[in-house]
Every structure is written in structure tokens, then in C-alpha cells.
Amino acid sequence: DTAVSQTPKYLVTQMGNDKSIKCEQNLGHDTMYWYKQDSKKFLKIMFSYNNKELIINETVPNRFSPKSPDKAHLNLHINSLELGDSAVYFCASSQTYLGVNKFFGSGTRLTVV
Amino acid sequence: GENVEQHPSTLSVQEGDSAVIKCTYSDSASNYFPWYKQELGKRPQLIIDIRSNVGEKKDQRIAVTLNKTAKHFSLHITETQPEDSAVYFCAATSNTNAGKSTFGDGTTLTVKP
Numbered sequence A: 001d002t003a004v005s006q007t008p009k010y011l012v013t014q015m016g017n018d019k020s021i022k023c024e025q026n027l028g029h030d031t032m033y034w035y036k037q038d039s040k041k042f043l044k045i046m047f048s049y050n051n052k053e054l055i056i057n058e059t060v061p062n063r064f065s066p067k068s069p070d071k072a073h074l075n076l077h078i079n080s081l082e083l084g085d086s087a088v089y090f091c092a093s094s095q096t097y098l099g100v101n102k103f104f105g106s107g108t109r110l111t112v113v
Numbered sequence B: 001g002e003n004v005e006q007h008p009s010t011l012s013v014q015e016g017d018s019a020v021i022k023c024t025y026s027d028s029a030s031n032y033f034p035w036y037k038q039e040l041g042k043r044p045q046l047i048i049d050i051r052s053n054v055g056e057k058k059d060q061r062i063a064v065t066l067n068k069t070a071k072h073f074s075l076h077i078t079e080t081q082p083e084d085s086a087v088y089f090c091a092a093t094s095n096t097n098a099g100k101s102t103f104g105d106g107t108t109l110t111v112k113p
Helices: none
Strands: A006-009 A010-013 A018-023 A033-036 A041-052 A055-058 A064-070 A071-078 A087-094 A108-110 B004-007 B012-013 B018-025 B030-038 B045-052 B056-059 B063-066 B071-076 B087-096 B100-103 B107-112
Touching: A018 A033, A018 A087, A018 A108, A033 B012, A041 A064, A041 A071, A041 B100, A055 A064, A055 B056, A071 A087, B004 B087, B012 B018, B018 B030, B018 B087, B018 B107, B030 B063, B045 B056, B045 B063, B071 B087, B100 B107
Parallel strands: A010 A108, B012 B107
Antiparallel strands: A006 A018, A018 A071, A033 A041, A033 A087, A041 A055, A064 A071, A087 A108, B004 B018, B018 B071, B030 B045, B030 B087, B056 B063, B063 B071, B087 B100, B087 B107
């Protein structure tokens, strides 16, 4: 059983399109995250949800809109994709908002052409 | 906000040698310090963590030390093996900032056989 699963694994799309990435965790964790890893491998937090409530919202363009229908799911919708959005996006979850035992999904490689 | 600096950015060692990666942080409220290993094309994986009320923690060949006064923490890997080759990230987490984890920029460790 995959603990944190995200789909799709790869996403190639044209500039200006809208796309979504889905994430689900079966660990019973309260907190879920979206991270962006750029070409230099830097890992940056984008959003964090605790029990469906947004608790961290970093300086991210408002073209990015997360949604958590329940504490096991966190989706990311991106409008009007730009070349600079190309990156690997990781979903993660942790037991509590303190980030202990954080478990990452396998990532979604987004390429905008 | 929190600032985490990680050094060195690249580290090459001979199999069997030790490797040390160091991180400094700026926010004295940070109290949880995880380390992640990311193999090429894979997700980051938690390998060890330490809380602020502990000075050292060891798990087989890896250990982490924390100096709260100096605001730095280090990862030590002994008897390195080629499979230890990966990118290692440190992070500092503060529960006064919704549990936000700030990551270091990563260290690429290469263990030569």
C-alpha cells in the first residue's frame, strides 16, 4: 500500500493550460503539504493543510489553488501555466502540523512547453 | 522568517570514510530538526530527526547532533557505502509558525567505491 500517492507522475502541457495534481494519504495523518522542487533541487513549501484547514500559504502566485476535501486528500490546481512552473511537485503528509514523521509522495514532474 | 544554511553543497568521500553535513538556523523558536535523503529521481525520505530537548541522536551508522546555543545541527554518516550517495536535506521547524519547515539547499554526497 502506497502511503502517499500522487497522480499523475508526469505531466507535459502547453503554456496557458490549466492542470490539476491529486494527492491521497492513507497514513491517518492530520497534515498535508505541497512542495515545489526546482531544477536546482531546492525544496520549497507552497501550502500546508491541517485537518482540511489551510495553515501555511507561502508566496505563491494565485494561479495555484490547493483544495482539501478531507484530511486524506489534497489537490493542487494550476491555472494559466507558465514555463517557470516546470518543476517536480511533491505532496507530503505528517502526523501533526509540527511536521514530525513527514512522508513524501513520489512526485509529479510537470513540464510546461 | 527562518533561514537555514547548509554546507557543503557537494561532498565526495571514499567508501568507508565518514561524512559530515552541517546546517545553521536563525529562528531560536525552531525545535524540530529532520534530515531527509533523496536518491536520484526519488522522493525525499526522512532518515533521522532530533528535537530541541536532545543534544544527540544515533541510528546505526547515522547520527545527528544539535547545538541550540550556536543554532547549528549536523548529520554524521560513518562507514559510508556507495548506496549512501544521494542529496541530503536538513530542515528546521518552528511550532510558532504553524509548524513550517524551512529546508536547507541540500548536499550532494558521492561515495566512491
